Amino acid sequence: MKKWQIRAILLDVGGVLALGGNSKWKKGKFIPSGVHLNMAKKLKVSIDQYLDSIDTAYVYAITGKLSPKKVLEILSQNFGISSKKLKKFYLDSYKKNFKQNKKLFNKLFELKKQGYKIAVLSDQWFLSKEALMPEKLYKNFDELIVSCDVGVRKPNQKIYQLAVKKLNLSSKEILFIDNQKWNLEPAKKFGINVILFKSNKQLFKEKIWRNLFKK
Ligand SMILES: [Mg+2]
Structure with missing residues (x-):
């Protein structure tokens, strides 16, 4: 029987390579933090109003069904501000709400040196991609499979097949x-090995992760 060895590490961006952006519970109360709450505040609308306004355009943007120009056009019209200003609000909000997971990047570049492929499988629209996936951090990855570029998002099985x-x-x-x-x-259905990421501490303790370094 052939013993399969891991040869590539495929990772999510939001919540893994870029940490943060998540809503949380505090003393039993739901605290919606994150980019969209921040945007609602900046645009001076309620979160419900904000979510209603971005609805279809945002959903289509994630799979690249609308061009960046068209999305900005629709959203800036909905909110009554210029495309340029809206774009800046979004880029600032993403940067403010997420932090690059430097520790994990360092481990990945170590693995890459050892001969592993490193790749991304992520759902992004063009603005989150621009803010969260800077060229300098991602240029050494072997593959970047991002929903707005490939036209399909997780958990649609086509994006896993593509990966x-x-x-x-x-x-x-x-x-x-x-x-x-x-x-x-x-991913599991296709026979891909998986780890549910909670924190660096947890990931670095996982057996399958630790085994990567014992080559
Ligand atoms: Mg995620």
């Missing part, structure tokens, strides 16, 4: 790390 194809490996040779359980399910 396997692009990495040019057997699914059993891939380790996928995501902070959402529902994004791991389709």
